[in-house]
Amino acid sequence: xxxxxxxxxxxxxxxxxxxxxxxxxxxxxxxxxxxxxxxxxxxxxxxxxxxxxxxxxxxxxxxxxxxxxxxxxxxxxxxxxxxxxxxxxxxxxxxxxxxxxxxxxxxxxxxxxxxxxxxxxxxxxxxxxxxxxxxxxxxxxxxxxxxxxxxxxxxxxxxxxxxxxxxxxxxxxxxxxxxxxxxxxxxxxxxxxxxxxxxxxxxxxxxxxxxxxxxxxx
Amino acid sequence: xxxxxxxxxxxxxxxxxxxxxxxxxxxxxxxxxxxxxxxxxxxxxxxxxxxxxxxxxxxxxxxxxxxxxxxxxxxxxxxxxxxxxxxxxxxxxxxxxxxxxxxxxxxxxxxxxxxxxxxxxxxxxxxxxxxxxxxxxxxxxxxxxxxxxxxxxxxxxxxxxxxxxxxxxxxxxxxxxxxxxxxxxxxxxxxxxxxxxxxxxxxxxxxxxxxxxx
Numbered sequence: 001x002x003x004x005x006x007x008x009x010x011x012x013x014x015x016x017x018x019x020x021x022x023x024x025x026x027x028x029x030x031x032x033x034x035x036x037x038x039x040x041x042x043x044x045x046x047x048x049x050x051x052x053x054x055x056x057x058x059x060x061x062x063x064x065x066x067x068x069x070x071x072x073x074x075x076x077x078x079x080x081x082x083x084x085x086x087x088x089x090x091x092x093x094x095x096x097x098x099x100x101x102x103x104x105x106x107x108x109x110x111x112x113x114x115x116x117x118x119x120x121x122x123x124x125x126x127x128x129x130x131x132x133x134x135x136x137x138x139x140x141x142x143x144x145x146x147x148x149x150x151x152x153x154x155x156x157x158x159x160x161x162x163x164x165x166x167x168x169x170x171x172x173x174x175x176x177x178x179x180x181x182x183x184x185x186x187x188x189x190x191x192x193x194x195x196x197x198x199x200x201x202x203x204x205x206x207x208x209x210x211x212x213x214x215x216x217x218x
Numbered sequence: 219x220x221x222x223x224x225x226x227x228x229x230x231x232x233x234x235x236x237x238x239x240x241x242x243x244x245x246x247x248x249x250x251x252x253x254x255x256x257x258x259x260x261x262x263x264x265x266x267x268x269x270x271x272x273x274x275x276x277x278x279x280x281x282x283x284x285x286x287x288x289x290x291x292x293x294x295x296x297x298x299x300x301x302x303x304x305x306x307x308x309x310x311x312x313x314x315x316x317x318x319x320x321x322x323x324x325x326x327x328x329x330x331x332x333x334x335x336x337x338x339x340x341x342x343x344x345x346x347x348x349x350x351x352x353x354x355x356x357x358x359x360x361x362x363x364x365x366x367x368x369x370x371x372x373x374x375x376x377x378x379x380x381x382x383x384x385x386x387x388x389x390x391x392x393x394x395x396x397x398x399x400x401x402x403x404x405x406x407x408x409x410x411x412x413x414x415x416x417x418x419x420x421x422x423x424x425x426x427x428x429x430x431x432x
Contacts, residue, residue: 059413060410060413062365063365063368063369063406063409063410063412063413064369064402064405064406064409064410065368065369065370065371065372065382065402065405065406065409066369066372067369067372067373067383067386067402067405068372068382068386068401068402068403068405068406069402069406071386071389071390071398071401071402072398072399072402072403074390074395074398075395075398075399149280152283153282153283153284153285153286154283156283156285156286157285157373160387160390161390167285170285170286170289171376173289174289174292174376174377179293182289182290182292182293183290183293185286185289186283186285186286186287186289186290187286189283189285189286190282190283190286193282193283194278194282197278197280198278
């Protein structure tokens, strides 16, 4: 344990550097997936046939082992080793949690609420914007939370395709048989993932509208 | 593209695929044998408080990245296939235990009461009412675990566990696209195969009227 702390303190600047790349990769992946998958999720909530196709694709992509997806992108010439491949893979993995949560969030909105809005003379676009999306917000946010936590773990694997992030501590530690290095990488990644999960979970609970809280605690 | 290298990679597939499948099946079997009973015990009225606590802990551990677990087993268990299986078991335990607890909690208390009212013993309620009704959720957990284990199994090659990861790693190290494509392709197919196969079982075992809305 003291060896571990010693190692972490001695290499603090390198570890911070790695953590920095780790965060920037996760951040860009989450931003891109928000921009791409949320609109897609909203789109498929209005078209059942498209929905089943898109969800099937998302589930299939999610099954692909992460090392496999990362390394396949490496073989595509214009992606190559490094950032663009890892970013693309993370965004594709985010498709499953994001699209499905947006879709389900919108779908589970109480039918009678929508009918009441219709009865008040709201157009379907206005119902979507003012009722379905706000009510779906907590579920959508749960999708973001899953994406962030998942990306933290999977980003580490990108170290094998040239990303210089916290996963690098693990990969190099395994090659060098350096236990403290592996431990510091693994523990830091796990701690960051758990931290993200807890913080975003708290935010998620704050997002739930007051009237819906009782249903959640059951 | 180099056809000879493709053939070389393909000739190694049966061996690596067999190791990969064995690795996945053993770790899944062990994980089911361990976490299903734990899940059942934790939902009994006697341990109900403990169950909620364990559920919270499992939720936190769900965030633990797979690669970290593989990496952490190496200092403890060393290199080879057995440590890799150990790491995969740890990995597979969580979703199954979690879904077992969630599934058993999800059974309508009215149904349980009705069964008790019909004079069923506690054991009979568990085996004939609760477990069948919770089965779809439990199976969903097993499916999540299976896909996860196939995925993390490719990383096992880094701690000398063998499997399809070997092909991918050779490809990455030598920058041979052929090895990467063959290894990754079969890895993806294996994962999709497990996913589809288990979702079919799940669909078949769901009692009519209790199918989960997807």
